[in-house]
Amino acid sequence: MLWFALVLLLLLVGIVGWVVAGYNRLVRSRVRIDEAWAQIDTQLQRRHDLIPNLVNTVKGYAAHERETFEEVTAARAKAISVQGPADLAEAENGLTQALGKLLAITENYPELKADQNFRQLQEELAHTENMVAGARGHYNASVRDYDTARKVFPTSVIAGMFNFEDREYFEVETVEVRQAPNVSFE
Amino acid sequence: MSAGSVYDQLQRENKRASRFLLIGSVLIAAVMVWVVAGAMGVPVLDPVIGVSVTAVGTAVGLLFVLAAARSGPSIALRAAKAREVPREEAPELHNLFDEVCVAAGIMGTKPKLYVVDDPAPNAFATGRSLEDSHVVVTTGLIERLPRYELRAVLAHEVAHILNDDIRTVTLAVATAGLVALLADVMVRFMILGGGRRGGRSSGGGGGGGAQALFLLLGVFAMILAPLAAQVIRFAVSRQREYLADATAADLLRDPQSMVNALRRIDSDHTNLREFEVATAHLWFEEPNDTDPGHGRAAKMARRFATHPSIRERVERLATLNAGTVRTDAPLPPPPPPESRGYQ
Numbered sequence: 467m468l469w470f471a472l473v474l475l476l477l478l479v480g481i482v483g484w485v486v487a488g489y490n491r492l493v494r495s496r497v498r499i500d501e502a503w504a505q506i507d508t509q510l511q512r513r514h515d516l517i518p519n520l521v522n523t524v525k526g527y528a529a530h531e532r533e534t535f536e537e538v539t540a541a542r543a544k545a546i547s548v549q550g551p552a553d554l555a556e557a558e559n560g561l562t563q564a565l566g567k568l569l570a571i572t573e574n575y576p577e578l579k580a581d582q583n584f585r586q587l588q589e590e591l592a593h594t595e596n597m598v599a600g601a602r603g604h605y606n607a608s609v610r611d612y613d614t615a616r617k618v619f620p621t622s623v624i625a626g627m628f629n630f631e632d633r634e635y636f637e638v639e640t641v642e643v644r645q646a647p648n649v650s651f652e
Numbered sequence: 653m654s655a656g657s658v659y660d661q662l663q664r665e666n667k668r669a670s671r672f673l674l675i676g677s678v679l680i681a682a683v684m685v686w687v688v689a690g691a692m693g694v695p696v697l698d699p700v701i702g703v704s705v706t707a708v709g710t711a712v713g714l715l716f717v718l719a720a721a722r723s724g725p726s727i728a729l730r731a732a733k734a735r736e737v738p739r740e741e742a743p744e745l746h747n748l749f750d751e752v753c754v755a756a757g758i759m760g761t762k763p764k765l766y767v768v769d770d771p772a773p774n775a776f777a778t779g780r781s782l783e784d785s786h787v788v789v790t791t792g793l794i795e796r797l798p799r800y801e802l803r804a805v806l807a808h809e810v811a812h813i814l815n816d817d818i819r820t821v822t823l824a825v826a827t828a829g830l831v832a833l834l835a836d837v838m839v840r841f842m843i844l845g846g847g848r849r850g851g852r853s854s855g856g857g858g859g860g861g862a863q864a865l866f867l868l869l870g871v872f873a874m875i876l877a878p879l880a881a882q883v884i885r886f887a888v889s890r891q892r893e894y895l896a897d898a899t900a901a902d903l904l905r906d907p908q909s910m911v912n913a914l915r916r917i918d919s920d921h922t923n924l925r926e927f928e929v930a931t932a933h934l935w936f937e938e939p940n941d942t943d944p945g946h947g948r949a950a951k952m953a954r955r956f957a958t959h960p961s962i963r964e965r966v967e968r969l970a971t972l973n974a975g976t977v978r979t980d981a982p983l984p985p986p987p988p989p990e991s992r993g994y995q
Binding site: 498501502505509589593596597599600601603604607608 | 744747750751752754755756757759760903904905
């Protein structure tokens, strides 16, 4: 009888320990996602801050390309206003495309391309795009880890018990969008 | 199999190799303790005394050595004459490093960045943990590599930190140090204790025979153990280079730059001006070029090489990223000399 109670107690302790460990693992992986998201936020902020400067510099050499400037400015305003990974990713894609157009235009203005200020902005923008891409990659990897822990048995049981919610990926859909930032900066 | 699962597999192998390395070198150290104790006349053939003396001796030795190894990273940095480089001095290098750290998700605990004045393109990482980690590049690397290749090399070093290689290698070096120390104790004991022992053994009985046997064993151990410890250490450190290449390519989603960087560095034959054999395993590329020939000496040199050949590293990366990487395309031009604003 005593033995039976002891075994039962051990089993109970084992189960509680296992639940605690699984729960902690899920929480840690969720915290990592939040940290990764904060990093994306920082990098996007940086990108948004660069754009007015870039537009103004290009304006100085190519004033009549007003349509493109407006497009970039509108895309930036939209990217600043939206929230949540899926919507934000879409808005940022729009911004990337508008920026791509702007940079394509600069190809036609040799004086602009020789402008020291513009070249510095270009390096700064290339760096920022890489930072965004890196932060995005890390965020998606963190979501993938969390998702795996949530769905794979046995942690899936704990995830169900404590209601660990779904997290969205930060996607970049098209291949062109992926490549756009890198083309003109090397 | 997807690239992700291949990568997971490699990471599991790395963890297994770490365990193998640590267990293997501790075992070698334990055998050395046992033999040295036996040679000193401790009755180690008795199971109780033998096991307890060996266990306690090994534990105490390792504790001492690990305490000493805590200063390993700072010694390595000093030996390489590395100095911390501020952002103002090399803004582009810091930008690239930030790109690597953000992709690795370690912006909060960024390793410190150092530069070594040396024309040979090379780099290494050291440290005790993520919070206390250091990445070192030579000025030759900064000057000769285009932007994205330089970034790939930085990512390789950060990968060593992420994969916990820096700590494992520090521990391995410490254990190899203990074995070397024990071998040294053995040598001194034989030289100094030889005369005295003669006098004592005339009075002793059967213990003398066992002791003589252990002295003989000691001679073997003295020669073989340090060698074995080195072979383990080198074999495992080579394995780590492959994984770090793969991790770096995966982090930046840019295997092509990693391949290009390896090929460019392979075609460069500048040797490091200053390096210690003790820290050779730390560098991105073997610090001194080894003979690529087929002779016995060349083969032996490769067995003791800390790094696999670069050609092998390129091939493995290309297999891992089949279809997306070219290993025969001409390399992009090196950066113009003054472009880095850094000399």
